[in-house]
Amino acid sequence: MSRLVTITGAAGFVGSRLVDALLAHPALGDAEFRLVDMQMTDRQDDRVRWLTGDISDDRLIQEMTDGADLVFHLAAALGGTAESDPAAGRRNNVEAPLRMLEALRAAGSCPRFVFASSIAVFGPPLPKDQVDDLTWPLPTMVYGAHKLMIEGAVEQYSARSWIDGIALRLPGIVARPRADARLKSAFLNRLFYAVADGEEITLPVSADGASWLLSVAACVDAFVHAGLLPRGALGRRRTLTLPAQRVRIGDLVEALHRRFPESRARVSFEPDPELDTQFAAYPPLVTELGDSLGFVHDGSLDRLVERAIQPRSG
Amino acid sequence: MSRLVTITGAAGFVGSRLVDALLAHPALGDAEFRLVDMQMTDRQDDRVRWLTGDISDDRLIQEMTDGADLVFHLAAALGGTAESDPAAGRRNNVEAPLRMLEALRAAGSCPRFVFASSIAVFGPPLPKDQVDDLTWPLPTMVYGAHKLMIEGAVEQYSARSWIDGIALRLPGIVARPRADARLKSAFLNRLFYAVADGEEITLPVSADGASWLLSVAACVDAFVHAGLLPRGALGRRRTLTLPAQRVRIGDLVEALHRRFPESRARVSFEPDPELDTQFAAYPPLVTELGDSLGFVHDGSLDRLVERAIQPRSG
Numbered sequence: 001m002s003r004l005v006t007i008t009g010a011a012g013f014v015g016s017r018l019v020d021a022l023l024a025h026p027a028l029g030d031a032e033f034r035l036v037d038m039q040m041t042d043r044q045d046d047r048v049r050w051l052t053g054d055i056s057d058d059r060l061i062q063e064m065t066d067g068a069d070l071v072f073h074l075a076a077a078l079g080g081t082a083e084s085d086p087a088a089g090r091r092n093n094v095e096a097p098l099r100m101l102e103a104l105r106a107a108g109s110c111p112r113f114v115f116a117s118s119i120a121v122f123g124p125p126l127p128k129d130q131v132d133d134l135t136w137p138l139p140t141m142v143y144g145a146h147k148l149m150i151e152g153a154v155e156q157y158s159a160r161s162w163i164d165g166i167a168l169r170l171p172g173i174v175a176r177p178r179a180d181a182r183l184k185s186a187f188l189n190r191l192f193y194a195v196a197d198g199e200e201i202t203l204p205v206s207a208d209g210a211s212w213l214l215s216v217a218a219c220v221d222a223f224v225h226a227g228l229l230p231r232g233a234l235g236r237r238r239t240l241t242l243p244a245q246r247v248r249i250g251d252l253v254e255a256l257h258r259r260f261p262e263s264r265a266r267v268s269f270e271p272d273p274e275l276d277t278q279f280a281a282y283p284p285l286v287t288e289l290g291d292s293l294g295f296v297h298d299g300s301l302d303r304l305v306e307r308a309i310q311p312r313s314g
Numbered sequence: 315m316s317r318l319v320t321i322t323g324a325a326g327f328v329g330s331r332l333v334d335a336l337l338a339h340p341a342l343g344d345a346e347f348r349l350v351d352m353q354m355t356d357r358q359d360d361r362v363r364w365l366t367g368d369i370s371d372d373r374l375i376q377e378m379t380d381g382a383d384l385v386f387h388l389a390a391a392l393g394g395t396a397e398s399d400p401a402a403g404r405r406n407n408v409e410a411p412l413r414m415l416e417a418l419r420a421a422g423s424c425p426r427f428v429f430a431s432s433i434a435v436f437g438p439p440l441p442k443d444q445v446d447d448l449t450w451p452l453p454t455m456v457y458g459a460h461k462l463m464i465e466g467a468v469e470q471y472s473a474r475s476w477i478d479g480i481a482l483r484l485p486g487i488v489a490r491p492r493a494d495a496r497l498k499s500a501f502l503n504r505l506f507y508a509v510a511d512g513e514e515i516t517l518p519v520s521a522d523g524a525s526w527l528l529s530v531a532a533c534v535d536a537f538v539h540a541g542l543l544p545r546g547a548l549g550r551r552r553t554l555t556l557p558a559q560r561v562r563i564g565d566l567v568e569a570l571h572r573r574f575p576e577s578r579a580r581v582s583f584e585p586d587p588e589l590d591t592q593f594a595a596y597p598p599l600v601t602e603l604g605d606s607l608g609f610v611h612d613g614s615l616d617r618l619v620e621r622a623i624q625p626r627s628g
Binding site: 086090094095098099102105134136137138139140141142144145148149152153155156157159160236237 | 400401404408409412413416419448450451452453454455456458459462463466467469470471473474550551
């Protein structure tokens, strides 16, 4: 019997690239794919079926979970929405995943469930000294609290073998095209494209600031790895922070100039103390659990830059 | 302006005794009290107003939060319901408290919010070596996962000063009258009344088993203490395990016989390995954060027994 794979948020920045990777993966050659999002994108593949609509809609939840043996749950109301529209935030980020989990439990097949969590469970700001697998999560944003809640449900459902779950805490994933300039946290994404396109950019953080970064390609690799880890590979604890590079912002600018040597982009720094603290004061990151399960970051800054801006294959 | 105090679960085992204590508290002499539960109990006190109904009802949530400057949230769908009726569990244990928090945020007065969490966030079974403030919560029951989720929300709302929250993880609270004998975990509560009433009881755990216990009187003291801690007393972290005594079951039986020397109760042990592991293999408990904030347990086993069965004052 062929595998049935569900991806929510399948039209998004990470989700669309994850679908590319899954469709191309040799282990999933005869799998069927259900792609869930608000709107569909064009996909030339017979194995794909789109389910469009509101992630919290009961019928949609039933359709997306029915018979699934591998689920990637990436869809969410993002930070700004979760803060400004509490009802929508709860519905999409808490109620919908809980009902998805309940539908999967009722089905009784204990599918692998890969949940996109976030380092937003730790802040901002992040703890000053270090973040590791024992760091106590203390979210300050509604979005981070929602992610933390569903981590707890993934742990509990996995403990009962209702699902075979894993929650991945994502660091900054680069480089999101057309990152919303109004978002205070978007400057790092915009930096990549500014240098690539030879545009001027002023960064609101200092060159000596540091952030945890993972290329979108490495992030997709991590999701695929999580989805295909053999049954039994995961122990009692199902939540882990993805390995990421701690990158000095000044070093990132230099690496981008190495990558785009012809670029006439001018990058300047006008540090805003608040943004510097929130988004460029990341402490050392220790990811023993993720390391032990074979998750890896890009390996080098040049490779991170190389993989952060890539043409889509799909 | 007099204080406005809301207690949910106000007709319950802990809640009704908490209401007694709050009504008698000198600091709350001119406070008004809103008691919330499915049904009201008789209260001869002009300061009391009952709000009865479903805790997840929007109008009830509005009424119970409107103008509140001190909220004790004890109401919940208990373990069995949360497992057997997932929709009711989610509605009462996740959706209702999140909407209460949202209503309190919208009101903008940053009230003290005391949330009844549970050591169910750690198991069962509990970790073998020790439980302390850094123990990673890994719930196995739906109820424990729900408690963990709301702890996260209390942390996040407090970090933003939307509430001044504190979540208390309750150990076994004794002695619940008429504890449901069908509940596997009810044997410890039934033990107290069996010895008091001179009845026979067979315990499904070994005499050398150990459990964390707190008398209901000490539990009520802890809630009052949490409610009246001065503003600013609580740091960044708002979730703590209440100090409790780690009691050897055989010692508890002896203490009960000291307390009720006339009792002809015969207590025997027929350990069930599964129940022994789940409910009588509690490791040492370290509660530094709770200790530092002035929370205390009963102090001695004899005092625990003394305070576990007390006539109601209200």
